[in-house]
Amino acid sequence: xxxxxxxxxxxxxxxxxxxxxxxxxxxxxxxxxxxxxxxxxxxxxxxxxxxxxxxxxxxxxxxxxxxxxxxxxxxxxxxxxxxxxxxxxxxxxxxxxxxxxxxxxxxxxxxxxxxxxxxxxxxxxxxxxxxxxxxxxxxxxxxxxxxxxxxxxxxxxxxxxxxxxxxxxxxxxxxxxxxxxxxxxxxxxxxxxxxxxxxxxxxxxxxxxxxxxxxxxxxxxxxxxxxxxxxxxxxxxxxxxxxxxxxxxxxxxxxxxxxxxxxxxxxxxxxxxxxxxxxxxxxxxxxxxxxxxxxxxxxxxxxxxxxxxxxxxxxxxxxxxxxxxxxxxxxxxxxxxxxxxxxxxxxxxxxxxxxxxxxxxxxxxxxxxxxxxxxxxxxxxxxx
Amino acid sequence: xxxxxxxxxxxxxxxxxxxxxxxxxxxxxxxxxxxxxxxxxxxxxxxxxxxxxxxxxxxxxxxxxxxxxxxxxxxxxxxxxxxxxxxxxxxxxxxxxxxxxxxxxxxxxxxxxxxxxxxxxxxxxxxxxxxxxxxxxxxxxxxxxxxxxxxxxxxxxxxxxxxxxxxxxxxxxxxxxxxxxxxxxxxxxxxxxxxxxxxxxxxxxxxxxxxxxxxxxxxxxxxxxxxxxxxxxxxxxxxxxxxxxxxxxxxxxxxxxxxxxxxxxxxxxxxxxxxxxxxxxxxxxxxxxxx
Numbered sequence: 001x002x003x004x005x006x007x008x009x010x011x012x013x014x015x016x017x018x019x020x021x022x023x024x025x026x027x028x029x030x031x032x033x034x035x036x037x038x039x040x041x042x043x044x045x046x047x048x049x050x051x052x053x054x055x056x057x058x059x060x061x062x063x064x065x066x067x068x069x070x071x072x073x074x075x076x077x078x079x080x081x082x083x084x085x086x087x088x089x090x091x092x093x094x095x096x097x098x099x100x101x102x103x104x105x106x107x108x109x110x111x112x113x114x115x116x117x118x119x120x121x122x123x124x125x126x127x128x129x130x131x132x133x134x135x136x137x138x139x140x141x142x143x144x145x146x147x148x149x150x151x152x153x154x155x156x157x158x159x160x161x162x163x164x165x166x167x168x169x170x171x172x173x174x175x176x177x178x179x180x181x182x183x184x185x186x187x188x189x190x191x192x193x194x195x196x197x198x199x200x201x202x203x204x205x206x207x208x209x210x211x212x213x214x215x216x217x218x219x220x221x222x223x224x225x226x227x228x229x230x231x232x233x234x235x236x237x238x239x240x241x242x243x244x245x246x247x248x249x250x251x252x253x254x255x256x257x258x259x260x261x262x263x264x265x266x267x268x269x270x271x272x273x274x275x276x277x278x279x280x281x282x283x284x285x286x287x288x289x290x291x292x293x294x295x296x297x298x299x300x301x302x303x304x305x306x307x308x309x310x311x312x313x314x315x316x317x318x319x320x321x322x323x324x325x326x327x328x329x330x331x332x333x334x335x336x337x338x339x340x341x342x343x344x345x346x347x348x349x350x351x352x353x354x355x356x357x358x359x360x361x362x363x364x365x366x367x368x369x370x371x372x373x374x375x376x377x378x379x380x381x382x383x384x
Numbered sequence: 385x386x387x388x389x390x391x392x393x394x395x396x397x398x399x400x401x402x403x404x405x406x407x408x409x410x411x412x413x414x415x416x417x418x419x420x421x422x423x424x425x426x427x428x429x430x431x432x433x434x435x436x437x438x439x440x441x442x443x444x445x446x447x448x449x450x451x452x453x454x455x456x457x458x459x460x461x462x463x464x465x466x467x468x469x470x471x472x473x474x475x476x477x478x479x480x481x482x483x484x485x486x487x488x489x490x491x492x493x494x495x496x497x498x499x500x501x502x503x504x505x506x507x508x509x510x511x512x513x514x515x516x517x518x519x520x521x522x523x524x525x526x527x528x529x530x531x532x533x534x535x536x537x538x539x540x541x542x543x544x545x546x547x548x549x550x551x552x553x554x555x556x557x558x559x560x561x562x563x564x565x566x567x568x569x570x571x572x573x574x575x576x577x578x579x580x581x582x583x584x585x586x587x588x589x590x591x592x593x594x595x596x597x598x599x600x601x602x603x604x605x606x607x608x609x610x611x612x613x614x615x616x617x618x619x620x621x622x623x624x625x626x627x628x629x630x631x632x633x634x635x636x637x638x639x640x641x642x643x644x645x646x647x648x649x650x651x652x653x654x655x656x657x658x659x660x661x662x663x664x665x666x667x668x669x670x671x672x673x674x675x
Binding site for chain 1: 565567568570576579581582586
C-alpha cells in the first residue's frame with residue numbers, strides 16, 4: 001500500500017534573531033530552504049545551528065524575524081501545528097512503548113480525540129478499533145521501508161543504536177511532514193555505523209523527495225549528504241552553497257578552515273605593488289587589483305606536491321611526520337618560519353628524506369587581511 | 385576455581401557476612417525463638433509455648449483492632465502521600481526562581497522530630513485554644529475535638545502522618561522529574577502530545593515509574609510503622625480507636641513485659657511488610673520501564 005506523499009515544502013527564514021540575555025545566539029539569519037532539498041546547517045559548537053533548527057520546530061521562539069514553512073508563516077503556531085518532524089540526537093523514543101507504539105504516536109495524537117486516548121475512557125469509543133487498525137497498517141508500511149518490521153513489538157531498550165535511529169526516523173516519516181528536521185542524528189552512533197547511516201539517510205532523502213534540514217558539527221557529514229550547506233559561525237551564516245562551492249570557493253578563511261579534512265593550509269603572505277605576492281620562498285603574480293598589505297594564502301593539502309629540495313619557486317620545508325593512508329601519504333611539514341603545512345601526495349613512491357613543496361597556483365585561495373576571499377587569477381613567478 | 389581462590393573469596397566476603405549475621409539475621413533468629421516462648425523481661429524461667437502466641441493473636445481483640453486501625457491508617461496515608469507528593473512535585477518543578485523555597489518549605493516536616501512536632505499539633509488541634517478549632521468553629525463546627533473523638537482521631541493522626549511524609553516523597557519525585565530528558569517532552573510536543581494530559585500520560589507518568597515504585601513501597605512501610613504520633617498524642621485512645629500495630633506491640637513488650645507475645649506480633653508485622661512490598665514490587669515492576 002503506497003502512501004500518497006504530499007509535495008515537499010520549502011522553509012523561508014527572514015532575519016531570525018535570538019538572544020539569551022546579553023548573548024546573541026542568532027544574528028539576523030536569513031535562509032531560503034528549497035522544497036525537497038537536503039540542506040545542512042554546519043558549524044562549530046555554539047554557532048547557533050541547533051538553536052536555528054529549534055526555532056524552525058517552534059521550541060525556541062525567535063526574538064525577531066519570521067519563519068515560513070510551505071509559504072505559511074508559522075511564528076504563532078506551536079510545534080505540533082508546524083507540520084515538521086524532528087529526529088533528535090538522543091532519538092527521544094518513549095521508553096515505555098513498543099516500536100510500533102512509538103511510531104504510531106503522532107498518528108494517534110492527530111486522529112484520536114483526547115477522550116479516546118485516555119486510559120479506560122478510550123474503551124468506550126466505537127470507532128477507536130477501526131482507527132487503530134488503520135494506524136497500525138501505516139506503521140507497518142513505514143516499518144517495512146526502514147527494515148524494522150521484525151522489531152515492532154520490542155521496547156527501545158532492547159534495540160541497538162542504529163535500530164533506535166530507524167525507529168526515530170519512522171516516527172518522523174509516518175506523519176508525512178512538510179519537512180524533516182534532524183539534530184545531529186548520527187553523533188551517538190559508532191564510526192562504522194555512522195558511515196552506513198550517512199548513505200541510508202541520503203538514500204532515504206532521495207526516495208522520499210522531502211525537505212531535510214540537517215544539523216551537524218561534522219563537515220564530512222555536511223559534504224557527503226547535502227544538496228546545499230549553510231556554514232554558520234557566531235550566529236550568522238558565513239556561506240551558503242553546494243558542498244563543491246564551499247570547498248572550491250570558500251568565501252572566507254573561516255569557511256576554508258572549517259571545510260575539508262585535513263584542514264586547509266594557511267600561509268601568511270605579503271602583497272606588494274602590481275599584485276606581486278610573496279610568501280616564504282614563494283613568489284606569485286596576482287591581478288594588480290590586490291591592494292598591498294598582509295594577505296593569507298589558502299592551500300588545500302592536495303594542491304601541494306613534492307619537489308626537489310631547494311628548487312627555485314618552491315617552499316622549503318622540514319618533514320615532521322608522515323602518515324600512511326594506504327593510497328596516499330599525509331605529510332605534516334613545517335616551513336622555516338614555523339608555518340605548519342600538510343600535503344596529501346600519492347603513495348606511488350617512497351617519501352624522500354629531504355624535499356620541498358611546489359604549489360599549483362590555479363588551486364590557491366587568496367584571503368585579505370579581514371579574512372575575506374579575494375578573487376584573482378594567480379600565476380607562478382620564479383624568484384628573482 | 386582453585387582452592388586458594390575459594391578461601392580468598394570467602395575471606396573477603398567474611399566481614400560483610402559476619403556483620404549481616406550479627407546485625408540482621410541474628411536478631412531475627414532471636415526474635416523467632418522468643419516468639420515461641422513465654423519469656424517475660426526479667427523472668428528467670430522460660431517455657432516453650434510453640435505457636436500458642438500466634439494462635440492467641442487471632443482471638444486477641446486488641447490486636448485485631450490494632451490491625452484494622454493500621455490498615456485504615458495506611459489506606460488513608462498511602463494514596464495521599466504518593467499522589468500528594470507527585471502533585472506538589474509537579475507544581476514545584478515548574479517554578480524557576482521560587483523552586484528551592486518551596487522545596488525547603490515542604491521538606492521541613494521531614495527534618496523535624498515528629499515527637500516534638502506532635503506537641504505543636506496538640507496545641508494546633510486543642511478544642512478551645514487551637515487555631516484549627518477556631519477555623520472549624522468559623523464554619524459552625526464549634527467544639528470539635530479532633531484528637532478525642534473516636535470517629536476522627538485516627539483520621540487526624542493520618543493527616544499528621546501525611547503532613548510529614550509528603551515532603552519526602554516530593555523530593556524523590558522532583559529527582560525523578562529532573563531525570564526525564566527534555567528531548568522527550570519536545571518529541572511529544574511535535575507528535576501532538578504537548579497538552580497537559582497527554583504530556584503527563586505519555587511522558588511524565590511512565591518515566592516516573594521507578595520513582596513511583598520506590599515511593600509507594602517506602603511510604604507503605606513508613607505508614608505501617610506509625611508510632612510516635614499515637615504514643616504522644618492519643619496513647620491509642622479514645623476507646624482504642626487509634627491503637628496501631630506498633631503501639632500495641634510496644635505496650636505488650638515494654639509496658640506489660642510480655643516479650644514472647646510481643647515477639648510474635650513483630651513477626652506478624654514483618655510478614656505483612658514483606659508480603660505487601662513483594663506484591664507492590666511485582667505489580668508495579670511489570671508496568672515500569674527502566675530506560
